[in-house]
Amino acid sequence: MDMVIILGLWKRDKNNAKNKSVANGEKSEAGSISSTLSKNIDLFRNIFRDDDTFIVRNVENQNNKSIKCCILFMEEMIDTTVVSENILRPIMQDNNLKNNNDILNQFQNRVITSDNIKKSSDVNLLTNSILKGDTVLLLEDSSEALIISSIGVKSRAIQEPESEKLIRGPREGFTEPLMINLSLLRKRLETPDLKFKFINLGTKTNTKICICYLNSLVNRKILNEVETRLKSIKIDGVLAGGYIGELINDEPYSPFKTVGSTERPDVVVGKLLEGRIAIIVDGTPVALTAPHLFIEYFQVNEDYYINYYFSSISRMLRILGFILTVSVPAIYVALMTFHQEMIPTPLLISISAARQGVPFPTIVEIMLLLIVFEILRETGTRMPTNIGQALSIVGALVLGQASVQAKIVSAPIVIVVAISGITSLMIPKIQGAAIILRVIFLLLAAFLGFYGLIFGITGALLHLCEMRSFGVPYLLYLTSMNPYDLKDTIIRAPLWNMKKRPKLISTDNMVRQAIGRKK
Amino acid sequence: MSKEIVSQKQASAVIIMYTLGSTLVLGAGGFAKNDVWLAILISILMSAPILLLYCKIQMFYPGKNIYEIFDSVFGKVIGKVMSLVFIWYSFHLGSLVIRNFTEFIVTVSLQKTPQNIVGLFMIFLCIWAVRAGIETIGRWTAIMLPVTIFVIFAVTLLFAPLFNFKNLKPVLYNGMGPVIDSAFSVFAFPFAETVIFLAVLSHLKEQKSVYKVYFLNLLISGISILLVSVRTLLTLGVPNISILFFPTFASVRLINIGDFLQRIEITVAMVFLFAGFIKISICLYSTSIGIAHLFRFNSYRQVVALLGLAMSILSVIIYSNTSEMFDWSDKIYKYYAFIFQVVLPGITFIVIEARKMFSRKRKLQQSN
Amino acid sequence: MIKRLFCTLLMLNVVAGLCTGCWNYREINQMSIVAGAAIDKISDGKYKLSVEIIDLKTGGVEAKVHSKKLECYGASVYDAIRNAISINANKLYWGHAEILIISKDVAKEGIVEILDCFSRDPEPRLTIDILVSKEETAEKILDSQSITTEVRTFEINKMLDLEKELEKSPKVEIYEFINSLGESGISPIMPVIGLTKNSGQETSQLSGTAVFKKDKLEYMFDQEDTKYYLFVINKIKGGILNVKGGADNITLKIIKSKTKLKPVYNNGKLYFDLNIKTKTSLSEINNTTKFGNVKDVQKIKAEAQSELKKEVENIIKAAQNEYGIDIFGFGKSVKQDIPDLWKKIESDWNTVFKNVSVSVNVDIDISNSGLLSRKIMMGD
Numbered sequence A: 001m002d003m004v005i006i007l008g009l010w011k012r013d014k015n016n017a018k019n020k021s022v023a024n025g026e027k028s029e030a031g032s033i034s035s036t037l038s039k040n041i042d043l044f045r046n047i048f049r050d051d052d053t054f055i056v057r058n059v060e061n062q063n064n065k066s067i068k069c070c071i072l073f074m075e076e077m078i079d080t081t082v083v084s085e086n087i088l089r090p091i092m093q094d095n096n097l098k099n100n101n102d103i104l105n106q107f108q109n110r111v112i113t114s115d116n117i118k119k120s121s122d123v124n125l126l127t128n129s130i131l132k133g134d135t136v137l138l139l140e141d142s143s144e145a146l147i148i149s150s151i152g153v154k155s156r157a158i159q160e161p162e163s164e165k166l167i168r169g170p171r172e173g174f175t176e177p178l179m180i181n182l183s184l185l186r187k188r189l190e191t192p193d194l195k196f197k198f199i200n201l202g203t204k205t206n207t208k209i210c211i212c213y214l215n216s217l218v219n220r221k222i223l224n225e226v227e228t229r230l231k232s233i234k235i236d237g238v239l240a241g242g243y244i245g246e247l248i249n250d251e252p253y254s255p256f257k258t259v260g261s262t263e264r265p266d267v268v269v270g271k272l273l274e275g276r277i278a279i280i281v282d283g284t285p286v287a288l289t290a291p292h293l294f295i296e297y298f299q300v301n302e303d304y305y306i307n308y309y310f311s312s313i314s315r316m317l318r319i320l321g322f323i324l325t326v327s328v329p330a331i332y333v334a335l336m337t338f339h340q341e342m343i344p345t346p347l348l349i350s351i352s353a354a355r356q357g358v359p360f361p362t363i364v365e366i367m368l369l370l371i372v373f374e375i376l377r378e379t380g381t382r383m384p385t386n387i388g389q390a391l392s393i394v395g396a397l398v399l400g401q402a403s404v405q406a407k408i409v410s411a412p413i414v415i416v417v418a419i420s421g422i423t424s425l426m427i428p429k430i431q432g433a434a435i436i437l438r439v440i441f442l443l444l445a446a447f448l449g450f451y452g453l454i455f456g457i458t459g460a461l462l463h464l465c466e467m468r469s470f471g472v473p474y475l476l477y478l479t480s481m482n483p484y485d486l487k488d489t490i491i492r493a494p495l496w497n498m499k500k501r502p503k504l505i506s507t508d509n510m511v512r513q514a515i516g517r518k519k
Numbered sequence B: 001m002s003k004e005i006v007s008q009k010q011a012s013a014v015i016i017m018y019t020l021g022s023t024l025v026l027g028a029g030g031f032a033k034n035d036v037w038l039a040i041l042i043s044i045l046m047s048a049p050i051l052l053l054y055c056k057i058q059m060f061y062p063g064k065n066i067y068e069i070f071d072s073v074f075g076k077v078i079g080k081v082m083s084l085v086f087i088w089y090s091f092h093l094g095s096l097v098i099r100n101f102t103e104f105i106v107t108v109s110l111q112k113t114p115q116n117i118v119g120l121f122m123i124f125l126c127i128w129a130v131r132a133g134i135e136t137i138g139r140w141t142a143i144m145l146p147v148t149i150f151v152i153f154a155v156t157l158l159f160a161p162l163f164n165f166k167n168l169k170p171v172l173y174n175g176m177g178p179v180i181d182s183a184f185s186v187f188a189f190p191f192a193e194t195v196i197f198l199a200v201l202s203h204l205k206e207q208k209s210v211y212k213v214y215f216l217n218l219l220i221s222g223i224s225i226l227l228v229s230v231r232t233l234l235t236l237g238v239p240n241i242s243i244l245f246f247p248t249f250a251s252v253r254l255i256n257i258g259d260f261l262q263r264i265e266i267t268v269a270m271v272f273l274f275a276g277f278i279k280i281s282i283c284l285y286s287t288s289i290g291i292a293h294l295f296r297f298n299s300y301r302q303v304v305a306l307l308g309l310a311m312s313i314l315s316v317i318i319y320s321n322t323s324e325m326f327d328w329s330d331k332i333y334k335y336y337a338f339i340f341q342v343v344l345p346g347i348t349f350i351v352i353e354a355r356k357m358f359s360r361k362r363k364l365q366q367s368n
Numbered sequence C: 001m002i003k004r005l006f007c008t009l010l011m012l013n014v015v016a017g018l019c020t021g022c023w024n025y026r027e028i029n030q031m032s033i034v035a036g037a038a039i040d041k042i043s044d045g046k047y048k049l050s051v052e053i054i055d056l057k058t059g060g061v062e063a064k065v066h067s068k069k070l071e072c073y074g075a076s077v078y079d080a081i082r083n084a085i086s087i088n089a090n091k092l093y094w095g096h097a098e099i100l101i102i103s104k105d106v107a108k109e110g111i112v113e114i115l116d117c118f119s120r121d122p123e124p125r126l127t128i129d130i131l132v133s134k135e136e137t138a139e140k141i142l143d144s145q146s147i148t149t150e151v152r153t154f155e156i157n158k159m160l161d162l163e164k165e166l167e168k169s170p171k172v173e174i175y176e177f178i179n180s181l182g183e184s185g186i187s188p189i190m191p192v193i194g195l196t197k198n199s200g201q202e203t204s205q206l207s208g209t210a211v212f213k214k215d216k217l218e219y220m221f222d223q224e225d226t227k228y229y230l231f232v233i234n235k236i237k238g239g240i241l242n243v244k245g246g247a248d249n250i251t252l253k254i255i256k257s258k259t260k261l262k263p264v265y266n267n268g269k270l271y272f273d274l275n276i277k278t279k280t281s282l283s284e285i286n287n288t289t290k291f292g293n294v295k296d297v298q299k300i301k302a303e304a305q306s307e308l309k310k311e312v313e314n315i316i317k318a319a320q321n322e323y324g325i326d327i328f329g330f331g332k333s334v335k336q337d338i339p340d341l342w343k344k345i346e347s348d349w350n351t352v353f354k355n356v357s358v359s360v361n362v363d364i365d366i367s368n369s370g371l372l373s374r375k376i377m378m379g380d
Helices: A003-023 A036-049 A079-095 A103-111 A123-131 A178-186 A218-231 A240-246 A265-273 A308-337 A345-355 A363-380 A387-407 A410-427 A428-448 A448-466 A483-488 B008-020 B029-062 B066-108 B116-130 B133-164 B178-189 B190-201 B206-237 B239-241 B247-252 B263-295 B301-317 B321-368 C003-018 C076-083 C104-107 C114-122 C137-144 C150-165 C174-182 C223-232 C292-323 C330-335 C339-345 C349-355
Strands: A054-060 A070-072 A117-120 A133-139 A147-150 A194-201 A207-214 A260-262 A277-281 A287-290 C031-041 C045-055 C066-074 C091-093 C099-103 C131-132 C187-200 C201-213 C214-220 C240-245 C248-268 C269-285 C356-367
Touching: A003 C201, A036 A054, A036 A123, A036 A133, A070 A079, A070 A123, A070 C104, A079 A103, A079 A133, A079 C269, A103 A133, A103 A147, A103 A260, A103 A308, A103 C269, A117 A123, A123 A133, A123 A147, A147 A178, A147 B321, A147 C330, A178 A265, A178 A277, A194 A218, A207 A218, A207 A265, A218 A277, A240 A260, A240 A277, A240 A287, A260 B321, A260 C114, A260 C248, A265 A277, A265 A287, A265 A345, A287 A410, A287 C066, A308 A363, A308 A410, A308 A428, A308 C076, A345 A410, A345 C031, A363 A387, A363 A410, A387 A410, A387 B206, A410 A428, A428 A448, A428 B116, A448 B116, A448 B263, B008 B190, B008 B321, B029 B066, B029 B190, B029 B206, B029 B239, B029 B321, B066 B116, B066 B190, B066 B301, B066 B321, B116 B133, B116 B263, B116 B301, B116 C076, B178 B190, B178 B321, B190 B321, B190 C187, B206 B239, B206 B247, B239 B247, B239 C174, B239 C292, B247 B263, B263 C240, C031 C104, C031 C137, C031 C150, C045 C076, C045 C137, C066 C076, C066 C137, C076 C114, C076 C131, C099 C114, C099 C137, C099 C150, C099 C248, C104 C201, C104 C214, C114 C174, C137 C150, C137 C187, C150 C201, C187 C292, C201 C223, C214 C223, C223 C248, C223 C292, C240 C269, C240 C292, C248 C292, C248 C330, C269 C292, C269 C330, C292 C349, C292 C356, C330 C339, C330 C349
Parallel strands: C031 C091, C031 C099, C099 C131, C131 C187, C269 C356
Antiparallel strands: A054 A070, A070 A133, A117 A147, A133 A147, A194 A207, A207 A277, A260 A287, A277 A287, C031 C045, C045 C066, C187 C201, C201 C214, C240 C248, C248 C269
């Protein structure tokens, strides 16, 4: 624990330094466009100088030569059919264009057949629109320009997320473009109650971020908190949802996250229906949800799609898995080096026999093997899939069997590390915290035996108890001592039994089912 | 920072854990030999009126802790003296409990480990807990109390084959004397030690539930202590209990279900430690808010670490050996604690009542 | 900068604490696991401790358990235990010791220091079985050949555990012994172990009960008597009952047995009611026994009852008349049921015990006769 605090102190210095450098990020010159076409073109040419993908295309109408206009766009961002069919063709071939003051409105309302057109004279906005893939139409003698939506960026198709697999249930996963992700949410929640609010973050990346919530369910306090925290972020770039998640975290030094993340729209809808808030970052197939409670690590969307007995069992297994992964190495060390009287005699004899001739102390042995396991895991994640077999052969045969036969490690240790490793893969999202806890517990156990482990557990639990996620206690439900609140924690109660939304997260509108179905 | 609020259930959990605290380690009422059950039952009855007194004091000044109550009952100067006495009791009690636990750990399993290291670990956790606040302690206990109660009852079931019910006889062989004596011991340790909670229960969500908190505690922890003491008597027998330092722990070492479920004493030690952690934390909390009140600090959190370390240092120098510790806790403690558990609240209550009567009389006179 | 330095120092401190401070850390393969021990005394009054330790040298992938014997001497038992380091290079580890054999000579001198040593130290468990050796040294028991396992004392432990199927030897754990030693109105007992021949080699055998007065060995009695002694103290869980009436030879298997001891104080006279209620099944009869109808069963029952009654009365009489030691806990039962009387007679209980009368009532129930309904027929 000391280590965390110390590291934290260290980090705080760095963070301060970072904030300062970010604060004076460049600002593009503000202002509005003039009414001269050539001046405006020069203005934009100047903004996008040295950028060869910036295209300026002059257009004239076939019938009314007096109308001069020009469209600006980024070559790589647009959909060429939209530009040629919906913008260029109508402007060039329209028969009834009159060159009067109303011409911009004519273009907007009658001529151009694109779906989304806005008027603007703000150079900043126009620049941003061009960057985003919109086409800007400039007109002679007009101090306003049209922003025509023509985004044509290719994106990945909607696929099933690799990291959150399930057997029964919807297979759609988020993909990179924000709008597609929002559409996945909207089509599941056909209600005007669903609100999308945009914020742009990142002085360089200017990433669009969407706050989604259900207006009648959301807790205003939490919503305001989320908004203030998001607005206080001053960073040059937001490349993925993880950035936001880390920057709005409640407990910056904790290994546990207070912001949840998922790749599945159905999960997000489930959270929204509980009154939570989702934050979706453009360019990331991950939605963040807040507040995020500890128990959500163990809740999987499939729990709600299958029989509740089965899902209760699997949920308990996941919790057991977490307990095992953090404590099994520590328990082994405590038993083997402090409390030998607790091991049944035959087991003690066989383990003792297995340890004959092993040169390292138990604690060193187990640390070595744990590090090896983490190396294998990390290699497995980063490595191209088609050489996976080689890794498993090396990992299983060479490191496992051969090292035992060569008496470098004892066989029971391999079993212990394997249990600890496999159970840690059960809940991938909590892995980071699990590794840290495991090592702390292990050191404490090597220091004071089981008593050290007990101190470790006490401390870890204390840390979880004092944590809050956006003002909501991190261990909500688990600590209430009210049996009703345990319904969706270590077990998953039948849906007809869960008639209310969670306390504290959703405040006004608690009732979920008016009358639950009787058995 | 807004005032911390603890629900009635969490407060009950904390107080139950507190009462179980070191009682599980040291055992209760062993002096009464075969009649330990009777001694505990009598002490539960004895505790009821005194707990009622604590509740009444709290109810006169809802939302105030004992230090503020002292101030408003006795005035600034005497109130401060009273506060100082109360602070001393919680401080001293805290270090006694630390000593009990370090002594336990070092005696039963870590013989070579220096006692102060173990104590340092414990007090570090307690400082952390107290700094995190009473809400955090409440939440922590809400998770751990069910575990504790479960272990107590489950282990009792495992004892069943070892029970020798003849150990309960003869009843009252040595007369009522030793029974009353040890009932008084059990009253002073642990039931009336809940007087410390007068410094904590001002955080209750509804002040009225203070009765519920105190009496639920008496019921649940009373039953648990009774269960543990009786099962120890039934398995070990009187001669063993009289010679063993930690009979509860020793009795768990006897469990052997089919050569498979045996040697489980560490689970029991674990539960002991959880309860002890809460007890030390509450004592430290009471001391800290007392000191903060006395010296008018903004927040008690400033002094927690210092007081915690002082507590652990006192725990090391307080006794020179195990025998001294048991001598003190068996023979002297009950008289010593009587001052803080009965006399101090008693005087407070009388003064409150007297003031009330006085003011009522004055009102009557005025209206006449 | 200063902060950083401070942090580094703190971190170093923590690391140093963790590295140096494993006070109780001990590796499992650096200690000798003790399976059991035998205690003798040599001529100059020193204790001789023969310890059986698990030998792991032969270990490896297929862990075959062997044992070794270690002999060490010391002025006290604990001294002898520690002296083992000087010949063994490992500290003895007593957490898994199962058996403690005390030689009869040591037992005659008193065993309280042995009990003290083993219950004061936190390492050995209170559930160690203690036995008295019948042979001249207890060490001989450890030397004898074991049959089912390689570890002598583990086998003795198993024998004691399985006594509930035979009920010819008591099983006494160290805390039980301390209990009956401390209690008034009961004398502690212990099982006895001796040597016997099995296919030409010496092996150990449980052989009866040793009776202690305070902590000193007084006398021993054999296995058959032990069975009836166990009947009196209500410790019978199984075993068999052999009945010989005339030419009949009947063997009954005990399914369940319950003994109630009730002290009665009537008109200034103390006597005991001993009610034995046993449920049995017929497991073997010989040719001459009549067995076919209800009457025959009644007859067998009556025979068995009178036989058991006779034997139980004999063992009580023997204890009363020959040694005058209350091994049955008669005094304890008086203390528990008639405490007022006990206060008066406690001081001269030994004389009271010698003359107290016990009325034994036996009720044997033969509930079935196995797979056969009558005896095996023999044609002419």
